[in-house]
Amino acid sequence: MNELLERFKQAIIAGDADASAGLAEEIRAAAEAKPDDIFEYLSAAMDVVGGKYETGEYFIPEMLRSAEAVEKAMAVLEPYMFEHKHEQSGVVVMGTVKGDIHNIGKNIIVSALRADGYEVHDLGVNVSTDKFIDKIREVEPDLLMLSAFTTSTKPALIDIIRRLEEEGLRDRVKVISGGASHSAELAREVGVDGFASDVKSSLAVTRRLMGR
Amino acid sequence: MNSRERVLAVLAGRTPDTVPIIPVLDGYYAPRVIDRPNDECFLDGACMAEALAAAFDRFGYDGALAEMGLGSEPNVLGCPVEVEGHDVPLVVGTVVDEPADIDRIGVPDPWADGKMEPVERLVELVGSRGVVLGSVRSPFEYAATVRGLYEFMTDFYRDPRFVQELIEAVKPATVAVGRALAAAGADAIVLKDSFASCSMISPEHYLEFAWPAEAEAIGELKSFAPVILHICRNSMPILAEMARTGADALEIDSPVDLARAREAAGSGVILKGNIDAAEVIGKGTAADVAAAVKEAMEAARGAGGFILSTGDSIPVFAPEENIKALVEAGREYGKYEN
Ligand code: B12
Numbered sequence: 001m002n003e004l005l006e007r008f009k010q011a012i013i014a015g016d017a018d019a020s021a022g023l024a025e026e027i028r029a030a031a032e033a034k035p036d037d038i039f040e041y042l043s044a045a046m047d048v049v050g051g052k053y054e055t056g057e058y059f060i061p062e063m064l065r066s067a068e069a070v071e072k073a074m075a076v077l078e079p080y081m082f083e084h085k086h087e088q089s090g091v092v093v094m095g096t097v098k099g100d101i102h103n104i105g106k107n108i109i110v111s112a113l114r115a116d117g118y119e120v121h122d123l124g125v126n127v128s129t130d131k132f133i134d135k136i137r138e139v140e141p142d143l144l145m146l147s148a149f150t151t152s153t154k155p156a157l158i159d160i161i162r163r164l165e166e167e168g169l170r171d172r173v174k175v176i177s178g179g180a181s182h183s184a185e186l187a188r189e190v191g192v193d194g195f196a197s198d199v200k201s202s203l204a205v206t207r208r209l210m211g212r
Numbered sequence: 213m214n215s216r217e218r219v220l221a222v223l224a225g226r227t228p229d230t231v232p233i234i235p236v237l238d239g240y241y242a243p244r245v246i247d248r249p250n251d252e253c254f255l256d257g258a259c260m261a262e263a264l265a266a267a268f269d270r271f272g273y274d275g276a277l278a279e280m281g282l283g284s285e286p287n288v289l290g291c292p293v294e295v296e297g298h299d300v301p302l303v304v305g306t307v308v309d310e311p312a313d314i315d316r317i318g319v320p321d322p323w324a325d326g327k328m329e330p331v332e333r334l335v336e337l338v339g340s341r342g343v344v345l346g347s348v349r350s351p352f353e354y355a356a357t358v359r360g361l362y363e364f365m366t367d368f369y370r371d372p373r374f375v376q377e378l379i380e381a382v383k384p385a386t387v388a389v390g391r392a393l394a395a396a397g398a399d400a401i402v403l404k405d406s407f408a409s410c411s412m413i414s415p416e417h418y419l420e421f422a423w424p425a426e427a428e429a430i431g432e433l434k435s436f437a438p439v440i441l442h443i444c445r446n447s448m449p450i451l452a453e454m455a456r457t458g459a460d461a462l463e464i465d466s467p468v469d470l471a472r473a474r475e476a477a478g479s480g481v482i483l484k485g486n487i488d489a490a491e492v493i494g495k496g497t498a499a500d501v502a503a504a505v506k507e508a509m510e511a512a513r514g515a516g517g518f519i520l521s522t523g524d525s526i527p528v529f530a531p532e533e534n535i536k537a538l539v540e541a542g543r544e545y546g547k548y549e550n
Contacts, residue, residue, distance in 0.1 A: 059412060059414045060412050061366070061414075062414075065368075065370075099296075099299055101303070104362050152298075
């Protein structure tokens with residue numbers, strides 16, 4: 001089984017969506033792998049992909065190709081995970097904040113989180129505070145993950161935190177922000193619980209806040 | 213020499229009195245110079261032209277960048293654009309969601325709805341003293357815009373033919389807008405190909421998808437006016453290819469070393485760059501700006517033509533002192549002795 005999972009991981013890294021979907025079928029048919037193991041290989045694959053981007057071996061299209069390979073595989077494996085009573089890693093609400101339309105980095109993190117076993121509700125880009133709040137009430141997520149790429153989105157981040165407090169939701173959800181121009185300073189100023197600016201640290205910070 | 217003569221001298225391959233200075237100060241920054249919100253100026257071309265001219269006068273650089281206003285180029289191809297308050301205009305929708313939609317792409321009329329008026333107005337306001345640059349997206353960038361960048365880049369592996377056909381379909385738009393800019397009085401055309409950067413795509417993909425249409429468009433645009441090719445962030449690995457497009461000038465961003473850029477691009481092309489717009493002009497001090505200008509001048513003033521510039525758009529939060537410092541230091545370190 002580990003050999004199959006390893007091939008699956010390599011298909012994701014290579015960004016071969018047909019292969020990853022095919023191998024996902026095999027994994028499902030064999031019905032041996034534990035969901036936890038599958039997620040371990042999947043998230044390890046996205047870790048490698050993120051690393052290749054950081055070192056300049058991959059460019060954006062190559063990362064997107066791997067993200068698509070994850071999505072295709074997850075479409076096959078989701079029912080399997082469900083049947084095997086997999087305990088989710090957690091529920092996430094994610095989106096790019098109001099006034100910002102960058103979606104590439106957000107989408108990659110969405111795929112990486114799915115690969116790590118999270119149920120992710122992706123609200124898209126230019127998302128208003130109201131929309132975040134409504135979704136949080138609806139699905140009661142463990143994590144609220146906010147993408148914000150331009151400096152001018154600071155007020156939007158502050159607004160979301162303020163509304164969470166006003167609505168009595170702040171202690172029910174951990175908030176993580178991220179994006180190109182993020183810094184520890186910004187994260188502290190707006191009052192989020194964690195931040196990250198690449199795939200590896202994003203997975204690490206979510207695991208830490210989920211106590212995994 | 214006045215500003216206009218200085219820039220035209222460089223564009224004609226002659227040595228000016230001092231290195232010309234044309235920062236990328238565009239419609240995102242200019243409205244604050246006349247205390248107006250961005251949305252007002254993007255919706256009202258006269259306001260935008262006034263703002264860009266006011267910035268030209270206040271800072272004393274040598275050329276102004278024209279804006280076509282809301283509904284700038286993405287809108288000529290039907291992309292919905294929104295702008296609110298001091299924000300920048302956002303392209304909020306796409307036009308092409310599948311290959312069949314390519315049929316929707318026609319040759320746009322850049323003169324429709326008064327879109328060229330702000331360009332003509334800016335030429336009236338500054339054209340006798342300085343130059344006016346008009347900018348247009350490359351076919352590659354138009355294609356990414358009408359499709360949505362995320363989907364477009366996913367298509368590279370999913371459906372490369374779709375990518376090629378889409379780029380082919382929008383090429384006439386680049387040429388039409390370029391022709392209109394020159395007819396409205398622009399002295400040179402900036403061809404923007406930001407997504408072709410090695411900060412986004414591999415040099416191989418640049419050659420496969422972006423370069424052919426870029427080179428072809430430049431061939432046509434050059435019959436209207438000199439062409440400045442803009443590729444921001446890291447363009448180091450593709451500089452020789454960029455020079456090979458036939459562009460008159462290459463706009464170089466701060467991650468690229470100017471001396472190495474000159475070596476890679478050869479002496480036949482003008483370089484324009486490369487002060488860091490976000491970090492140095494946006495967040496640095498006037499002394500940081502002066503130091504960066506001195507370094508750029510030492511690296512690039514010598515061989516071939518040079519235009520001092522920022523590497524990319526000046527962000528809205530940049531202090532005015534830093535733009536003043538850019539021009540002051542540019543004058544101090546830019547003189548040619550003859
Ligand atoms: C592509 C791009 C665009 C495209 C976006 C298309 C799209 N569909 O996304 C377009 C052209 C539309 C665009 C527009 C603008 N952009 Co832009 N853009 C970029 C660029 C070049 C690349 C972004 C990208 O996709 N990177 C690749 C991905 C993989 O990396 P990433 O986004 O950083 O995401 C990673 C991490 O940040 C993290 N992450 C992302 N989200 C989250 C969320 C959480 C919770 C976590 C934990 C982690 C995480 O994980 C990702 C995976 O590695 C960056 C430059 C750069 N170096 O980042 C500028 C950049 C982000 N843009 C910038 C600007 C200023 C703009 C504009 C204002 C430009 C203008 N003058 O018009 C407009 C604004 C539009 C708006 N209001 O949203 C600035 C922001 C500067 C600042 N501090 O404010 C940047 C940094 C460029 C610069 N140096 O000036 N842009």
